[in-house]
Amino acid sequence: MNKQKEIEELFFKFLSGFATYSLIAILGFIIIIIFVKGFGALSLDMIIKTPKGGYYYGGEGGVLNAIVGSLYIAFGATFIAILIGIPAALYINVHLVRYKRIQNTIRYFLDALWGIPSIVYGAFGFTLMLFLGMNASLLAGIITVAFLITPIIIRTFDEVLSTIPKGLHEASLALGSTRTEMAFKVMFKQGFSGFITAVLLAFGRGIGDAASILFTAGYTDLIPTHLDEPAATLPLAIFFQLSSPIPEVRERAYAAAAILTIIILIISLTARGFSKKYSKSNLK
Amino acid sequence: MILKRVFLNRLSGTWMLITLVIILSLPLVIGIALYLKASPIFESQSLYQLIVSTDWSPCNGNFGFWPFIFSSLYVTVLSFLFAAPICLFAAIYLTQFSSKRLIQLMHPVIDILAGIPSVIYGMWGIIIIVPFVSDVLAPLINIKSSGYSILAGGIVLAVMCIPYMLNMLIETFNTVPIGLKEASLSLGATSWESVKHVVIKKSYPGIISSFGLGIAKAFGETLAVMMVVGNMVQLSFNPFEAGYPLPALIANNYGEMLSIPMYDSALMFAAFILLVVVLVINLVFRYFIHKTQSQ
Amino acid sequence: MNAVISETFTKTFARTPIIKLKRQESILQIKDLNVHAKNHHILKNINLEIPKNKITVLLGPSGCGKTTLLKSINKLTDLYKELKVSGNIYIEKDDILNTQRNVPLIRQKMGLLSQKPYPLPVSIYKNVAYGIKLKGIKNKKLIDFNVETKLREVGLWNEVKDRLNSSADSLSIGQQQRLCLARGLAVKPHIILADEPTSALDPVSSKIIENLFRKLKEHYTLILVTHVLRQAQRLADNVVFMNYGEIIEQGRPDELFSYPQTSQMKEYLVEGN
Numbered sequence: 122m123n124k125q126k127e128i129e130e131l132f133f134k135f136l137s138g139f140a141t142y143s144l145i146a147i148l149g150f151i152i153i154i155i156f157v158k159g160f161g162a163l164s165l166d167m168i169i170k171t172p173k174g175g176y177y178y179g180g181e182g183g184v185l186n187a188i189v190g191s192l193y194i195a196f197g198a199t200f201i202a203i204l205i206g207i208p209a210a211l212y213i214n215v216h217l218v219r220y221k222r223i224q225n226t227i228r229y230f231l232d233a234l235w236g237i238p239s240i241v242y243g244a245f246g247f248t249l250m251l252f253l254g255m256n257a258s259l260l261a262g263i264i265t266v267a268f269l270i271t272p273i274i275i276r277t278f279d280e281v282l283s284t285i286p287k288g289l290h291e292a293s294l295a296l297g298s299t300r301t302e303m304a305f306k307v308m309f310k311q312g313f314s315g316f317i318t319a320v321l322l323a324f325g326r327g328i329g330d331a332a333s334i335l336f337t338a339g340y341t342d343l344i345p346t347h348l349d350e351p352a353a354t355l356p357l358a359i360f361f362q363l364s365s366p367i368p369e370v371r372e373r374a375y376a377a378a379a380i381l382t383i384i385i386l387i388i389s390l391t392a393r394g395f396s397k398k399y400s401k402s403n404l405k
Numbered sequence: 406m407i408l409k410r411v412f413l414n415r416l417s418g419t420w421m422l423i424t425l426v427i428i429l430s431l432p433l434v435i436g437i438a439l440y441l442k443a444s445p446i447f448e449s450q451s452l453y454q455l456i457v458s459t460d461w462s463p464c465n466g467n468f469g470f471w472p473f474i475f476s477s478l479y480v481t482v483l484s485f486l487f488a489a490p491i492c493l494f495a496a497i498y499l500t501q502f503s504s505k506r507l508i509q510l511m512h513p514v515i516d517i518l519a520g521i522p523s524v525i526y527g528m529w530g531i532i533i534i535v536p537f538v539s540d541v542l543a544p545l546i547n548i549k550s551s552g553y554s555i556l557a558g559g560i561v562l563a564v565m566c567i568p569y570m571l572n573m574l575i576e577t578f579n580t581v582p583i584g585l586k587e588a589s590l591s592l593g594a595t596s597w598e599s600v601k602h603v604v605i606k607k608s609y610p611g612i613i614s615s616f617g618l619g620i621a622k623a624f625g626e627t628l629a630v631m632m633v634v635g636n637m638v639q640l641s642f643n644p645f646e647a648g649y650p651l652p653a654l655i656a657n658n659y660g661e662m663l664s665i666p667m668y669d670s671a672l673m674f675a676a677f678i679l680l681v682v683v684l685v686i687n688l689v690f691r692y693f694i695h696k697t698q699s700q
Numbered sequence: 701m702n703a704v705i706s707e708t709f710t711k712t713f714a715r716t717p718i719i720k721l722k723r724q725e726s727i728l729q730i731k732d733l734n735v736h737a738k739n740h741h742i743l744k745n746i747n748l749e750i751p752k753n754k755i756t757v758l759l760g761p762s763g764c765g766k767t768t769l770l771k772s773i774n775k776l777t778d779l780y781k782e783l784k785v786s787g788n789i790y791i792e793k794d795d796i797l798n799t800q801r802n803v804p805l806i807r808q809k810m811g812l813l814s815q816k817p818y819p820l821p822v823s824i825y826k827n828v829a830y831g832i833k834l835k836g837i838k839n840k841k842l843i844d845f846n847v848e849t850k851l852r853e854v855g856l857w858n859e860v861k862d863r864l865n866s867s868a869d870s871l872s873i874g875q876q877q878r879l880c881l882a883r884g885l886a887v888k889p890h891i892i893l894a895d896e897p898t899s900a901l902d903p904v905s906s907k908i909i910e911n912l913f914r915k916l917k918e919h920y921t922l923i924l925v926t927h928v929l930r931q932a933q934r935l936a937d938n939v940v941f942m943n944y945g946e947i948i949e950q951g952r953p954d955e956l957f958s959y960p961q962t963s964q965m966k967e968y969l970v971e972g973n
Contacts, residue, residue, distance in 0.1 A: 126598070126804075130598075138502065140494035141499060144491055144571075148514065151521075151564070154529055158532065204424075205424045205427060206424070208421035209425040212422060212424070228695075231428070233691050234431060236621055236622065236625075236691075238683055240655055240656060240679065241676050243656075244439060245435045248442050252438075272431075301414040304417075326520075329524075330523075331523060331524045335656055335659065356523075356524040356628070359525070363531060363632070381525065382521065389513070389516050505781065505782070584816060585820070587776050587779065587818075588883075590776060590779070591810065592807070592887055594834055595803075602820070606821045
């Protein structure tokens with residue numbers, strides 16, 4: 122009887138340990154493959170040149186068009202998402218602070234919104250674009266991505282705001298400030314690191330997403346100069362160029378993947394640093 | 406001076422409310438927009454026919470979605486079968502058996518992996534998984550396969566969902582009070598028995614929700630799957646054959662969407678199905694989570 | 701020479717008015733127990749004997765190491781990987797601290813009652829049956845009998861006999877704590893470890909628990925951690941006063957509370973009242 126228990130215990134400890142370490146191995150393997158392939162292809166030309174002779178057939182040049190396009194779209198979308206998301210998050214935590222039920226219902230819907238696949242946002246963005254008579258362009262891409270990342274900004278910022286002690290609200294209101302003044306002066310300041318984390322997360326999601334901009338941002342070899350011009354992006358640069366029959370073009374896809382991974386890596390680690398710093402200062 | 410402050414308060418209060426209303430009405434607006442765009446297709450075929458028919462010939466006006474729905478379900482179920490046990494055991498190990506150091510190390514790793522874009526997982530799939538399926542797995546059971554298959558899609562999708570599900574599972578297990586484990590141990594249970602009878606039982610709603618949300622994420626995932634799944638309209642239970650999930654259908658054909666009549670409606674219908682399925686799964690399981698959290 | 705010294709020694713001490721306790725049979729001996737956390741010495745050289753069929757109360761301000769001492773006795777310190785435990789704890793001559801064999805069996809010699817009731821996430825019946833089943837007993841009749849006896853022992857049977865299959869969470873906190881006690885008794889322990897078992901309860905439930913303890917000491921040895929001085933006065937047969945991870949004083953409650961020897965104990969008695 123006891124022997125059997127011991128064996129069962131050992132077996133499951135081993136199994137769960139095995140699951141964990143094989144998982145770590147798989148995940149490490151992915152990163153290594155991307156970097157090995159990517160750094161093999163990465164060169165200065167890749168970063169500072171646009172593709173020559175067409176992104177699909179021409180082997181010369183780099184992915185500057187995609188880097189610039191991705192940054193444009195991610196910055197633009199993050200900017201719009203901040204304009205919509207931050208006031209919304211503040212509203213939940215300032216004006217609705219006494220209505221717990223409404224707060225929770227809103228959070229519930231926002232969480233569900235976070236789960237909608239980006240291809241659906243893409244299809245919606247495309248519909249909206251046709252409806253407004255626009256073409257696939259930088260602007261259409263920015264708007265679509267903004268929809269995608271606004272729930273992320275709201276919920277991440279909201280999560281931090283909701284931990285700010287309620288006494289602070291009352292103290293501030295008692296001193297005669299209006300709700301708005303309190304929201305932007307007190308709450309925003311208190312939740313500033315949460316704001317940075319939210320923005321970084323949203324930016325990371327925005328710069329990496331491909332399905333939402335597939336229909337809306339288009340693709341081009343050129344660097345866009347106006348909002349109504351199509352724009353290349355890093356995820357799509359990987360996607361399109363990877364299926365090219367020409368090896369040099371595929372190299373460009375690998376390079377783009379390395380660049381994108383580095384950007385995401387930096388963003389994740391910075392965001393983590395910020396949220397850690399926040400939780401530390403919160404403890405004291 | 407005071408007037409100006411009151412006015413500013415009103416103005417910004419209104420703006421804050423408007424933004425919140427915009428974002429909360431977003432799923433409804435998306436749903437309505439997609440439905441309206443898809444509605445012409447209902448005039449030629451009934452909803453039932455659209456879903457169960459296997460005849461997909463857009464040029465003849467026949468839109469049977471079953472092959473796509475089938476592929477989506479197949480890939481999703483496959484990925485779930487790969488990812489769920491690994492995630493469950495890893496989460497148990499990390500929260501119950503491992504040292505604190507390991508779990509502290511794992512947190513940023515999981516974060517980073519959750520942040521890596523879908524297209525990069527797809528690229529990894531093309532470089533590693535597709536050849537692995539065609540050169541290693543298929544010969545093993547004497548089958549010829551290009552590697553671009555349901556199986557490859559399932560594996561890549563599983564790897565993508567792992568950080569997402571693992572994160573939720575760890576959170577769930579961490580909410581089990583340590584006193585409960587102490588109680589079980591003090592009654593003479595081994596640590597595995599405590600996990601089996603108490604920790605897992607207590608986390609049941611959380612585990613189910615994590616799995617549900619993981620499935621929803623897998624169901625809506627586009628690029629990573631599309632890059633390795635082969636994209637051929639066919640019905641086959643053989644995982645070494647190519648498939649064609651719904652998101653891939655939309656992503657692959659948007660270019661010609663406007664040149665064939667009703668094609669755009671069909672694709673928007675596909676997007677509508679995705680929206681409804683994913684939103685419903687999300688709402689159900691998140692309700693579960695919110696309910697248990699408020700208790 | 702040495703013999704002479706030791707003789708005078710005994711003589712001197714024989715004359716001092718310490719009322720020599722009748723040598724009690726002890727069930728548990730703790731020798732040189734030390735517990736270290738990262739840079740914190742939680743328990744310092746604990747030496748203690750626990751008398752059989754008595755209630756021993758561990759008393760002291762919060763953070764003095766009472767709970768850690770209790771948890772080292774049934775090896776729950778294993779759960780906290782940052783703790784380093786050294787020394788010996790003997791039950792019936794077996795050193796239980798320095799063995800990894802049959803830990804579940806060792807733990808079954810003790811029942812645990814924690815600050816807050818933690819009913820297992822199963823039915824009332826299964827809560828009590830849990831430990832019995834872990835012992836490998838499969839006979840349904842025997843389990844039924846044990847469940848009923850133990851629930852009667854804690855006075856819960858009449859309250860729950862009609863809803864044995866409903867969830868244990870549906871009970872009141874006081875009932876839950878008694879259920880946890882019944883659950884602990886069901887594995888037939890020799891010792892009951894209780895860690896401030898009434899701190900989360902209302903006065904009526906607390907009283908029920910206290911009365912149960914008085915009854916239980918006929919068959920069990922109880923070790924009770926508390927910071928409620930009056931509870932200690934009501935229940936204790938033997939008091940151990942701890943502070944900063946050390947045992948400061950121990951002895952019979954009437955002596956200890958009336959004639960505290962150390963300033964720390966005096967201070968605590970004044971503040972506690």
